[in-house]
Amino acid sequence: MFYRVEQFIKAVTAQITKEDLSFISQYLNEIELDLFLKLKPYEQRHCIDVAEKLDEMTKGDVEMIKLGLLHDIGKIKYPLHPIEKGVIVILDFLTAGHIKRYRKYKMVRCYYEHPQIGYEILKEVGNYDEVFLRLIKNHHNLEEKNPKLTLLQKADNAS
Numbered sequence: 483m484f485y486r487v488e489q490f491i492k493a494v495t496a497q498i499t500k501e502d503l504s505f506i507s508q509y510l511n512e513i514e515l516d517l518f519l520k521l522k523p524y525e526q527r528h529c530i531d532v533a534e535k536l537d538e539m540t541k542g543d544v545e546m547i548k549l550g551l552l553h554d555i556g557k558i559k560y561p562l563h564p565i566e567k568g569v570i571v572i573l574d575f576l577t578a579g580h581i582k583r584y585r586k587y588k589m590v591r592c593y594y595e596h597p598q599i600g601y602e603i604l605k606e607v608g609n610y611d612e613v614f615l616r617l618i619k620n621h622h623n624l625e626e627k628n629p630k631l632t633l634l635q636k637a638d639n640a641s
Contacts, residue, residue: 493524493564502530509533509548513607518551520558528641529554535637549614549634553621556600560592567593597621 510518518526533550540546562570570589573581584590601619604610613630620626621634 490564490568492527493567496524496527498523498526498530502526505530505534506551509544509551514548514552517555517558517603517607520561521554522557522561522563524564525554525557525561531641532634532637535640536633539633539637545614546630546633549617549630550637552600552604553618553634553638554596554600555603555618556596556598557592558603559599560588560596562589562592597623 506518507515518529521529529551532553533547536543536546536550566589570581570593574593581590582594585594597619601615604618605615616626617628617631617634620628620631621638623631624635
């Protein structure tokens with residue numbers, strides 16, 4: 483639970499620096515950057531942190547860094563305030579995931595469907611190979627086995 487409190491504090495204090503923007507611009511094209519900047523600042527910070535972890539873990543693998551920056555892009559469709567995200571995380575925990583049934587609510591859709599939404603957005607706007615798109619789509623799927631997906635999940639969970 484302390485981890486979640488720490489996440490909340492990071493979310494409400496998140497800032498994007500000039501250095502962050504410089505880092506992002508090395509890996510994202512104009513369309514991707516436009517999408518990325520539609521994320522809430524705390525989501526941008528999280529994606530940057532994931533990408534930086536992947537940079538360290540893969541020794542600069544450009545595809546993995548881009549994957550880290552774009553893995554949560556589906557959250558632009560149903561953006562959440564940090565308090566809303568905190569509420570849904572707690573409800574997910576308390577209901578052992580049964581809150582999924584209430585997908586008619588924005589918070590629930592964003593929390594559970596953002597990987598699929600991100601997959602659809604990127605498929606529509608870019609020229610990505612199917613492996614990259616599948617990694618976006620499955621970044622919360624613990625049953626999918628792929629070494630790149632495992633790295634992404636490890637970096638995502640650490641950020």
